[in-house]
Amino acid sequence: MKYLLIFSFLLGSTFSANNEIPNFRLKNLDNRTVSFNQIKGENLTVIDFWATWCKPCVKSIPEFVKMDEEFDDDDVKFIGISIDGPRNEAKVKPFIKSLGVKYPVLRDSDSSVMARLRVTAVPTLLIVNSDNEVLYFHEGYKSGEEVEIKEKIKELLEE
Amino acid sequence: MKYIARFFVFAIIFGFCGRPVLAQIYGTNTFEFQFGNLPFEEDTDLTTSYNQLNLYYDSDKISLFGKFEQFFTPFKSRNYFDVTQKRFQFQDDNLRIRIGNFYETIGSGLLLRSYDIPGSVFESDFYRTRYAFFRDLEGIAFDADLDWAEIKAVRAEPLQNDLPPNFEPDSVRRPDLVEALQATFFPTDDLSVGAAFMRVNTPFSSDYSEFVSLISSVQLPASFQVFSEYAFNTSSDIFSFSRNQSYALYAGLNYYKGSFGGSFEYKNYNNFRLGSSGFNDPPSLIKEHTHPVLNRSTHVPNTANERGIQVEAFYSFDGGHSLVANYASTINNVARRSRFFEYFLEGTYKVNDNLTLKSFADYAKDDPKGQDNRISLGLIADKGFQNSKNIILDVQYQNFDELGQSDKSENVFASLSFGFSSGLSVSAVFESTTEPGLTDNPNTFPEIETDPRTWFGLNSLYKINASNSVALFIGTRRGGPACTSGICYEILDFEGAELRITTRF
Numbered sequence: 001m002k003y004l005l006i007f008s009f010l011l012g013s014t015f016s017a018n019n020e021i022p023n024f025r026l027k028n029l030d031n032r033t034v035s036f037n038q039i040k041g042e043n044l045t046v047i048d049f050w051a052t053w054c055k056p057c058v059k060s061i062p063e064f065v066k067m068d069e070e071f072d073d074d075d076v077k078f079i080g081i082s083i084d085g086p087r088n089e090a091k092v093k094p095f096i097k098s099l100g101v102k103y104p105v106l107r108d109s110d111s112s113v114m115a116r117l118r119v120t121a122v123p124t125l126l127i128v129n130s131d132n133e134v135l136y137f138h139e140g141y142k143s144g145e146e147v148e149i150k151e152k153i154k155e156l157l158e159e
Numbered sequence: 160m161k162y163i164a165r166f167f168v169f170a171i172i173f174g175f176c177g178r179p180v181l182a183q184i185y186g187t188n189t190f191e192f193q194f195g196n197l198p199f200e201e202d203t204d205l206t207t208s209y210n211q212l213n214l215y216y217d218s219d220k221i222s223l224f225g226k227f228e229q230f231f232t233p234f235k236s237r238n239y240f241d242v243t244q245k246r247f248q249f250q251d252d253n254l255r256i257r258i259g260n261f262y263e264t265i266g267s268g269l270l271l272r273s274y275d276i277p278g279s280v281f282e283s284d285f286y287r288t289r290y291a292f293f294r295d296l297e298g299i300a301f302d303a304d305l306d307w308a309e310i311k312a313v314r315a316e317p318l319q320n321d322l323p324p325n326f327e328p329d330s331v332r333r334p335d336l337v338e339a340l341q342a343t344f345f346p347t348d349d350l351s352v353g354a355a356f357m358r359v360n361t362p363f364s365s366d367y368s369e370f371v372s373l374i375s376s377v378q379l380p381a382s383f384q385v386f387s388e389y390a391f392n393t394s395s396d397i398f399s400f401s402r403n404q405s406y407a408l409y410a411g412l413n414y415y416k417g418s419f420g421g422s423f424e425y426k427n428y429n430n431f432r433l434g435s436s437g438f439n440d441p442p443s444l445i446k447e448h449t450h451p452v453l454n455r456s457t458h459v460p461n462t463a464n465e466r467g468i469q470v471e472a473f474y475s476f477d478g479g480h481s482l483v484a485n486y487a488s489t490i491n492n493v494a495r496r497s498r499f500f501e502y503f504l505e506g507t508y509k510v511n512d513n514l515t516l517k518s519f520a521d522y523a524k525d526d527p528k529g530q531d532n533r534i535s536l537g538l539i540a541d542k543g544f545q546n547s548k549n550i551i552l553d554v555q556y557q558n559f560d561e562l563g564q565s566d567k568s569e570n571v572f573a574s575l576s577f578g579f580s581s582g583l584s585v586s587a588v589f590e591s592t593t594e595p596g597l598t599d600n601p602n603t604f605p606e607i608e609t610d611p612r613t614w615f616g617l618n619s620l621y622k623i624n625a626s627n628s629v630a631l632f633i634g635t636r637r638g639g640p641a642c643t644s645g646i647c648y649e650i651l652d653f654e655g656a657e658l659r660i661t662t663r664f
Contacts, residue, residue: 020183022217025304029352031343031376033304035252042298051644053447055539059515064478071520085645086268086442090411092469093384094420098475111275111644112260116215116224118187120278137625137663142578143513143543 019134021126024113026081026106029093039104040128041077044135044156047126049108049119052091053082056141057123058099063146065100065155074157078103083122085109125149127156174410179250182218188662191280204655209280209289222248224259227450228324230289237288239325257300262293263313265341265355266374269390269407270433273317276643278661281320282651288323292648294438297333308345309445317370317438336360341372349378349661350366355390361435378611384413392433401521404432407429407441407462421472424520424558431462440645444469445504446485446554449575451572452535452557453521458499459647461527464492467499479509529562551576551586561595568594569611577659578619582622588615590637613622614652653657 022147023037036045049063050057061080068078082092082105089109096105108114119139127136136152138145181378189211196205208231216223219656226244231619246259265271273294274552281292298315316333326332336359343353355372372390372575390398392405411424426444435441443460444467445662446453467489483502490496503525508516521535537555544550576586591613592598598612616634623629638652 004178019185020217021469022222023250025250030348030378031310032345039283047560053449055449055517058481061540062475063255083644085274086272087266087445087645088447089267089442090386090422090424091420094413094415094422095473097382097415098420098473100418100475108265110273111277112262115213115275115277118185118213120187120661121187139625141627142547142549143515144540144545144549149546159179 005109011108014016014137020132021117023132024116026108026113027057028104028106029096034106036079036132039077039079040132041128041130042053042075044076044115044153046078046153047081047117047128048078048113049081049083049117049122051097051122052088053084054122058142059143060125060146061096061099061101063149065102067146067150068101068103070150071153071157076153076157080105081113082106083111083114094122100135115156127152129156170227175435182216184214184216186214186577186664188660189210189278189280190660192658193653193655195653195657196552198652198654199602206231207289211280211291220249220251221245222250226260226291227433228290230325232287234287237286237325239288239323241324243291243324244293253304255302258298259294260297261300261315262295263300263315265313265339265357266310266353266372266388267409267442268440269388269409269431270355270372271313271317271368272438273441273646274646276646277281279643281648282322283321284649284651285505286323288325288476290323292320292646294320296337298337307344310344311339312340313337315549317434317436319436333436334362335436335438337434337438341374343374351376360635360642361433370434373453382415386411388452392430400429402429402464406600407431407439409442410624418475419472420474422470424469426460426464426468427466428460429464437462443645444489445487445499446471446501447645448503450519450535450537450555452537452555452570453503453519453643456523456530456533456535456557456646457640457642458487458501458525458527460487460489460630461491461493466490479515480509481507491527499523499525499527503519517541523559525559530559530568531562533557533559546580547578548580551578564595566593568592570594573613583619585617585619588614588616588618588634588636592637626663628661630661632657 023035025033027127046127050070064078083093121139125138126134128134135156191209193207196203209228212227214225224246225242228243229240232238244260246257246261249256262273262275273296279292280289295318296315300313309563315335319332322332339357341355343351347350353374356365357370360367362382362446370390370392372388375389387410390407395404395406406429410428415420422571424444438490445458446452466530469487471485473483483505488500490498505519505520514610519537519541523533524531535557539553542550553574557570561568565612571591573588574588578584591611614635614637616632616636620630620633633656636653638650640647641650
């Protein structure tokens with residue numbers, strides 16, 4: 001019975017070959033729930049999964065702050081998603097403010113959105129277009145990789 | 160015949176006769192193969208394979224999810240194939256309904272917290288079975304967002320995740336039934352106030368335990384934010400804070416100005432381990448470290464009785480340098496009074512665009528573990544080269560006085576990692592200890608080994624492309640407590656070879 005339900009459900013849909021992310025909802029640092037579609041960029045959206053305890057994440061964030069300012073006029077929006085649990089939530093806001101982050105930061109404290117976007121490690125960066133298609137996926141961060149990420153954003157803006 | 164009729168009914172409902180919706184199936188797969196065993200295990204060279212498939216289906220406002228896990232060993236009793244999670248979800252801009260397995264947290268986790276650690280594979284020491292590490296809820300959840308309020312309602316059974324998926328009877332893995340309702344109101348942009356009511360039915364009891372939580376958050380002028388949550392059993396006196404009552408108070412303050420940020424938190428928990436599975440998780444107020452010698456030395460809250468504070472301050476200097484200072488203090492008063500405190504200081508110095516030095520110093524007293532004068536030091540050098548290549552040297556040392564031991568115990572951690580632009584990274588990890596509980600081989604009792612014990616392993620990771628990666632470990636790996644995303648669990652030692660293949664599709 002349940003297999004019939006699933007099968008008929010699948011048949012009733014037209015499958016997409018694209019790699020789209022769903023319109024997820026998370027709380028922001030002011031405790032309000034926002035959806036991805038409400039805050040995404042007009043052109044590109046760069047999503048950075050991070051945590052206060054993650055050393056490479058902390059190293060990469062100042063680079064994203066610079067890029068956020070640099071691409072401000074190109075409708076490129078940065079969004080940070082912190083996977084810190086309740087244990088570290090008190091630290092998230094002052095921490096990112098001290099790093100000069102001006103872009104929206106959301107909290108995925110149970111990592112459910114992280115799992116749904118098929119992210120298994122932090123830091124992971126996704127670049128998404130206005131149709132929510134994932135155009136670029138980058139796991140981890142080493143010094144110097146910000147150059148590659150910046151070039152990728154420029155390349156995608158030119159397409 | 161009736162199934163065919165039902166098929167057509169569902170097909171009509173879901174789209175055959177309606178407007179086709181754009182849908183996609185996607186997922187992740189993790190395959191892990193181990194050849195080896197626990198270092199002191201007599202049956203050496205145990206071969207195991209574990210596979211985890213997460214499958215998602217999204218179509219407009221509807222999504223389906225399934226997690227399929229398989230574990231295979233030469234021992235039949237440990238093997239299983241199971242659909243360990245399944246979920247139906249409806250979501251639009253203001254409303255979400257979930258049926259099946261899902262995650263939800265009430266307030267700061269004083270009453271209820273569930274979590275997922277994506278990519279983790281946990282091995283139970285007792286059952287020697289491997290499975291994904293998460294604590295989910297199984298049931299139904301509803302949440303709605305309005306401009307001025309948010310409401311969530313849950314009726315579900317939390318997972319007791321120290322029991323593997325093949326544990327029989329399965330009902331024992333979800334012993335408690337939780338029904339919770341939380342409402343949060345936003346009278347102004349800077350103020351939120353809320354309340355939660357939860358009732359719990361535990362096994363072998365027809366009665367319900369009832370709990371209430373009061374939650375508030377205020378953004379004050381000059382970048383101060385104050386937040387608090389007070390939860391209590393309704394059979395206890397509200398705000399009595401006496402030893403025989405059941406309550407949990409968590410409050411905090413944070414502040415930022417320019418490149419400075421800081422937080423202060425307070426906790427006071429008493430008789431507050433909820434349900435038979437302990438599905439709540441009040442904030443521990445202990446610094447979460449990723450440095451291995453400190454990560455495994457963490458303090459896990461004892462909600463039978465615990466109070467304490469945590470203060471943290473960070474400053475980001477121009478040029479990429481930073482400083483983090485943390486102080487945490489906790490007192491438990493259960494059978495006897497015990498104290499944990501920790502001072503932590505970490506500095507990052509960016510010598511130039513290609514070289515970063517990080518060092519930390521930590522001093523702690525840990526009565527619950529019987530450790531005193533615990534000193535931990537570390538130095539990490541990260542040197543980058545052209546084309547995204549880099550080398551990281553990480554050296555850490557720890558010593559402490561252990562209860563009943565005349566000599567200090569010592570721990571050493573050292574790793575050297577190379578990252579290449581091709582997507583390949585390799586590292587060598589060395590660890591040693593003189594901790595009596597770890598140097599002794601339990602199989603040789605009554606003989607007690609005291610020689611230092613060492614571990615050495617080689618890790619390699621190759622990212623084939625954005626969707627596929629292969630990781631290989633060869634050698635010996637130290638286990639012990641580990642904390643990820645604020646969740647602490649026990650990792651077993653391992654000796655042998657381990658191959659992990661991760662795929663996104």
